[in-house]
Structures are given as structure tokens and as C-alpha cells.
Amino acid sequence: MSKYATGKHSKAISDRSGMEFPYREMVREWNGSFVHYTEFEPKQPQLQPKGIGGEGIALLQVRPDRTEPITTVMLPQDPFTTYQAGSSIINVYAPGHGLTNGTTYLFRGPPTVSPGTGTTTNPVFAYATIPNFDGITGAQIGQGSGYAITTGLYDNGARVTTDYALSNFFFFTVNTDTATTGNIKGGGYGCSIGPITISA
Numbered sequence: 001m002s003k004y005a006t007g008k009h010s011k012a013i014s015d016r017s018g019m020e021f022p023y024r025e026m027v028r029e030w031n032g033s034f035v036h037y038t039e040f041e042p043k044q045p046q047l048q049p050k051g052i053g054g055e056g057i058a059l060l061q062v063r064p065d066r067t068e069p070i071t072t073v074m075l076p077q078d079p080f081t082t083y084q085a086g087s088s089i090i091n092v093y094a095p096g097h098g099l100t101n102g103t104t105y106l107f108r109g110p111p112t113v114s115p116g117t118g119t120t121t122n123p124v125f126a127y128a129t130i131p132n133f134d135g136i137t138g139a140q141i142g143q144g145s146g147y148a149i150t151t152g153l154y155d156n157g158a159r160v161t162t163d164y165a166l167s168n169f170f171f172f173t174v175n176t177d178t179a180t181t182g183n184i185k186g187g188g189y190g191c192s193i194g195p196i197t198i199s200a
Contacts, residue, residue, distance in 0.1 A: 014039060072108065072194030073097055080141070080187040082134045082179035083171075089154050090136065091171045094193070099149060099170060106146035109138065110190025133186025136177045141187075146196050147172040 007023035014021060015033040026034055030043040075094050083089040099105065109130040113123035130138030153160040153169040160169075 069198070070195045072192040072198065073099065075187070075191045075193060077189045078185040078187050079191060080133065080136075081185050082136060082182050083154055084182035085180060086178050087182065088174045088176075088178050089171055090141070090174055091154055091169055092149075092193075093169055095168045097168070097170065097193075099151065099193070101151040101170075102148055104146045104148045104196065105193045106144070106196045107142045108192050108194065109142060110188065128190075130191055131186065131188045134182070134184035135180035136174060136186070138187075140174055140177050143175065144196075147174070 010023035011020050012023045012026045014035045016035045016039045021036040027037050079093050081091045109128040112128040130142050149170040149172050151166050151170045153165040154171040
């Protein structure tokens, strides 16, 4: 390897100004120019822009969306009210039910367990029968084929369709039973309404 002199007494000509300077005060610029340190110009940052990757779009840990199964709507205590004596129409109070007018739904009693095909230590989930009231049997209300409901409140022989009535009430006509007295509440606690078939 060659050995170079230190240039302690030497002079150099600047590539930028053409002026003479002490050799040991000279520096090399990024573009190769040999200049005095007072003339030094650093490289313009815009000549070396930083690389920019694409924007992050995908998430690191995700799960695919799913279609939520239709579930039952819990009804308050004693939600059923018979319309009048001899009538099969039953009004149902269900605040903010969100059910669809004309759709068939199934009424269910309170959740319970039944030995069924299981054992006493491993029972099978079931729904209890809705209690009877005012001549209407709970078994008739909870029949397996369900009932088509009408949103709103049935009163004075007509459907009431105010916003409050549509959001909080619906009614249906029970198949065989009729009310004994009328305007009697029943059903007990824990009843619900939902699709004919419930999927997990």
C-alpha cells in the first residue's frame, strides 16, 4: 500500500471557487468535489428521498365476519294481555321488540332443563310451558307452528299504529282458545319470542 505525504506545507485549489487553500483544510464533497471546509455543501436531502412503503391495510390478527344467528327476544313479566271476553286476539307488550310485521314467530316459556335423553346429572336444555291465563292455555300460545304477528296494539276493534305502539306492542290471534274475562295479563316471567328454529 502506498504511503502519502501529510501535506502539512502544501496548498490546494478549490474545485468550487478556484482559490488556493491549505491542503489540510480541504474536504471531499458527496459529488467528488475537493473544496475548502468553508465552502462545503452537504448533499441536498431531496436527492436521497427515503423509501415509502405502501400503507398498511390488512390487520395482523383478524377473524372473518359471520352472519349472526337470529335469536329470541325476551319478554317482560306477564307480557300477554287478552283483548276482550270471547276474543282470541292477544296483545303482547315487548319494548323495542324490532320484530317484523306479518312474520311468523314462536313463543317460548321460561328456560328450564329436562332429563329428556340426558340424565339427572346431565340434563337437556328445554323451555317450560307458558302458564295458562284468562281461558287461554299456555300450550296453545307456545304451539310449534308459531303465529304470524301484527305490529302495533289492537284496541277498540282496530290496529293502533302510533310510533309508540309499533315499537312496543304486537298482537296475534290464538288458534282455538278465547278469553274468559278480557283485559287480563298473563304469561309469567321468562317468556320469549323468536324464530321457529333456533340455530347456534
